[in-house]
Amino acid sequence: MLSGFKKFLMRGNVLELAIAVVVGTAFTAIVSSFVKDVLTPLIAAIGGQPDFSALTLTIxxxxxxxxxxxxxxxxxxxxxxxxxxxxxxxxxKLSARFVKQEEITHRECPECLSEIPKAAARCFQCTAQVMPLV
Incomplete structure (x- = not known):
């Protein structure tokens, strides 16, 4: 039972997720500090307020x-x-580079709309002549 838990913890996905959470938390703290200590005081100065976060509404x-x-x-x-x-x-963008394009092997017959091989010169369903695709 403990060996299964140990294998679960040692899998790459769990470790990557843990690292992502720690880095994300640190990044969020940096952004929050930037907004609280730099950005909103600048906005407040433009608006004539001493501190943007001190804005309140009393009801x-x-x-x-x-x-x-x-x-x-x-x-x-x-x-x-x-x-x-x-x-x-x-x-x-990076993952789109590695997506393998699926090769087209079949197409629709223009007459009966059945599926035929792309190199076919005649539809096997309706016997209509079609231009083969190369």
Missing amino acids: GASEIRYGVFLNAVIAFLMVAAVIYFFVLTPYE
């Missing part, structure tokens, strides 16, 4: 801190953009 006795929420939204959008543009898009 009755409750205080809604929407500035902190906006910080989190901006951080999320930045992380998502970096993942999309610097990880997903290059990965898709």
